Amino acid sequence: MPRISAERMQDREDSLLAAAREVFACKGYEAAAVSDVARVAGVSDGLVYRYFGSKRDLLLAVLDSFYSRIIDDLERAVSLSASFEQRVATLVHKHVERFVDDMALCRLFIVEVRNFDEYVGSETHELNRRYTSILMRILADGRAEGRVAGDIDDRLVRDMMFGGIEHVAWRHILAGHPIDVERVAGQITRLLLGGISTSRAS
Amino acid sequence: MPRISAERMQDREDSLLAAAREVFACKGYEAAAVSDVARVAGVSDGLVYRYFGSKRDLLLAVLDSFYSRIIDDLERAVSLSASFEQRVATLVHKHVERFVDDMALCRLFIVEVRNFDEYVGSETHELNRRYTSILMRILADGRAEGRVAGDIDDRLVRDMMFGGIEHVAWRHILAGHPIDVERVAGQITRLLLGGISTSRAS
Amino acid sequence: MPRISAERMQDREDSLLAAAREVFACKGYEAAAVSDVARVAGVSDGLVYRYFGSKRDLLLAVLDSFYSRIIDDLERAVSLSASFEQRVATLVHKHVERFVDDMALCRLFIVEVRNFDEYVGSETHELNRRYTSILMRILADGRAEGRVAGDIDDRLVRDMMFGGIEHVAWRHILAGHPIDVERVAGQITRLLLGGISTSRAS
Amino acid sequence: MPRISAERMQDREDSLLAAAREVFACKGYEAAAVSDVARVAGVSDGLVYRYFGSKRDLLLAVLDSFYSRIIDDLERAVSLSASFEQRVATLVHKHVERFVDDMALCRLFIVEVRNFDEYVGSETHELNRRYTSILMRILADGRAEGRVAGDIDDRLVRDMMFGGIEHVAWRHILAGHPIDVERVAGQITRLLLGGISTSRAS
DNA sequence: AATGAATGAGTTTTCATTCAT
DNA sequence: AATGAATGAAAACTCATTCAT
Numbered sequence A, B, C, D: 001m002p003r004i005s006a007e008r009m010q011d012r013e014d015s016l017l018a019a020a021r022e023v024f025a026c027k028g029y030e031a032a033a034v035s036d037v038a039r040v041a042g043v044s045d046g047l048v049y050r051y052f053g054s055k056r057d058l059l060l061a062v063l064d065s066f067y068s069r070i071i072d073d074l075e076r077a078v079s080l081s082a083s084f085e086q087r088v089a090t091l092v093h094k095h096v097e098r099f100v101d102d103m104a105l106c107r108l109f110i111v112e113v114r115n116f117d118e119y120v121g122s123e124t125h126e127l128n129r130r131y132t133s134i135l136m137r138i139l140a141d142g143r144a145e146g147r148v149a150g151d152i153d154d155r156l157v158r159d160m161m162f163g164g165i166e167h168v169a170w171r172h173i174l175a176g177h178p179i180d181v182e183r184v185a186g187q188i189t190r191l192l193l194g195g196i197s198t199s200r201a202s
Numbered sequence E: 001a002a003t004g005a006a007t008g009a010g011t012t013t014t015c016a017t018t019c020a021t
Numbered sequence F: 001a002a003t004g005a006a007t008g009a010a011a012a013c014t015c016a017t018t019c020a021t
Helices: A006-027 A034-041 A045-051 A055-079 A084-101 A103-113 A123-144 A154-175 A181-194 B006-027 B034-041 B045-051 B055-079 B084-101 B103-113 B123-144 B154-175 B181-194 C006-027 C034-041 C045-051 C055-079 C084-101 C103-113 C123-144 C154-175 C181-194 D006-027 D034-041 D045-051 D055-079 D084-101 D103-113 D123-144 D154-175 D181-194
Strands: none
Touching: A006 A034, A006 A045, A006 A055, A006 A103, A034 A045, A034 A055, A055 A084, A055 A103, A055 A123, A084 A103, A084 A123, A084 A154, A084 A181, A103 A123, A103 A154, A123 A154, A154 A181, A154 B154, A154 B181, A181 B154, B006 B034, B006 B045, B006 B055, B006 B103, B034 B045, B034 B055, B055 B084, B055 B103, B055 B123, B084 B103, B084 B123, B084 B154, B084 B181, B103 B123, B103 B154, B123 B154, B154 B181, C006 C034, C006 C045, C006 C055, C006 C103, C034 C045, C034 C055, C055 C084, C055 C103, C055 C123, C084 C103, C084 C123, C084 C154, C084 C181, C103 C123, C103 C154, C123 C154, C154 C181, C154 D154, C154 D181, C181 D154, D006 D034, D006 D045, D006 D055, D006 D103, D034 D045, D034 D055, D055 D084, D055 D103, D055 D123, D084 D103, D084 D123, D084 D154, D084 D181, D103 D123, D103 D154, D123 D154, D154 D181
């Protein structure tokens, strides 16, 4: 017979998640201690392990909840755009904005999770796919509309876009000067859509 | 354990560097222990500190030696290319190849060094700048030749290219299927030069 | 190893303190390892750091608890003495006795703490002041009663007394022959009060 | 067949001793590394062990050479004083001055050597005895001249004097204000000779 | 005689995780 | 269900000392 209701358990899990997000974002995964998370959440160390199997699980849960949130947000924004070019522009804009707003969590994902063996096949991986699949659908639709050059591999575009934006955002963040999201996103969009060359490229 | 003569100190340093490269590449920086490196190099723990001041120094030395090697290689390759487009193609090709050949080291740089405070201003940062400056020169020359669209920010191109290739390479590596360097580099080059759109973009 | 209830935390702290006192007294601060203390206390190494932030903190806690104990004792003894001379005699007697009873801790204070930069301004320093202030009050009162020569600097007396007794005690302890506290304290008192000379000194 | 002459060996030993004096004085015994000494002396680590059996031996040698120097100096100064009181005054003055001039070495002796088991019976102990015996002779002579109160134990006087001066000097040094040697020595001398009391003490 | 590379034991401290209460 | 005291296994780094050269 449970002493606390399911509702209460959910609240606890949420507050632990929030605490973990804060602590991991602030100190990074390695430097964060489970007891930091417990303290911030206002519970005992031991209780953390009733809700999450390990420190690693906690990290993944933080990132998964982050992804759930941003996927919905991105989908909603993209759905409001009319043309292919607008949808790309919106996605680029939102993604750049994501780096600006949630730098620490993006970094957490890039540095602590994405590169590890366990990543492939994980829930986090699946969520990342769902996030990027929003672009894949835009590209498929754009191709159907004849807006995408025929010899382009969509996965390549996806990687170039997300990889590129990651670097651009990082450069600004490391350099310490704030990103003018509007301008940067506009430039990236133009580059992606139109390329570097003055003439049609080979 | 043989005591080595003065003239073999360089060998020792090299073998420590090689051991560190292997261990860091395999386990990542945090997970690797200095004693792992020592064991692989066949020396005592303490000796590592005779050659490298700290675990961190060892990491940076590994990356610096890596950079020194690949900068020359890239410069030579690029210098052999005639046109702007060829030079870009060569650089993309070489960079993709680099990820294929030295995935672990690229990852080490990206994950363990690039995102840390101490990075800016370090020797490694300088080497990274030299590496990327090869592209910057290509772009500047291309612009002088009128091959680059006027409204393009070179640093943006740099980030999109290196960031994009990083993700492309990663996808293949994570998925476990080998990269057809020729084909992938070609596609990336085309995308960068010509963009996604069928017509001139926005 | 039994897990203790909350109400027994104090006991744990006390037993750690006792273990540290023993180990430090026996081996000195530098030569003592935290794991020695843990072993003597019958706990794990890590637990020491739950109660004391560092090895240094442990040392200071040992000395502070020592001082707390002896200050009360000295104050009580002195307060029972009627005249200036008696109070000085009592203090000397008690102080010599202290060296005899707690040689190792006195030595710990003198050797490991008193001469270090961090000492000034520390809790231990404050306790030491309280201890020595007992003598300062005796001297001030004695001066008010006209029992102290006018040109004497009280701080000088304090240093001569404590420094002198320290050496006297040390000599006996090093030589290995027990101190006749009564006799030695009497001699010291006489010397301090009356000086060496047969006639009034220069 | 020795490759270097006995003379050269002596020079080496002297320069090692000087280097050790400097390093120990500056950093303390524990914090000083043998290789620091070697570097300062301009020789290899290994060579230190040809001249001194261990780091400890090096410390003792430093202190022994220090004692040899100051013993002569003190003896000479005292021999120039005419009366008992003058001789005491000179000795006090010289001893206070010693603390001022050679604070670090005094501290080294007090903290690192005097309190250790091996001290009793060591060369250093013997030198310390010779140093303090200068006072013992003064007292014996003073007693013969009737200048010393009959019931005084000379060893007690010795301890009170050296212990007291040690504390006085230390207080000034810790507090950071320079000692007015003349004044302080004068006060100490007066206190030792005449005592605290306004009247002849019990 | 001299070097200095090499050793390897030893130290403090941290923390994820467990489990008696 | 909740606690938080306790564990114990690392792990980075230092250095006195040795000994092949």
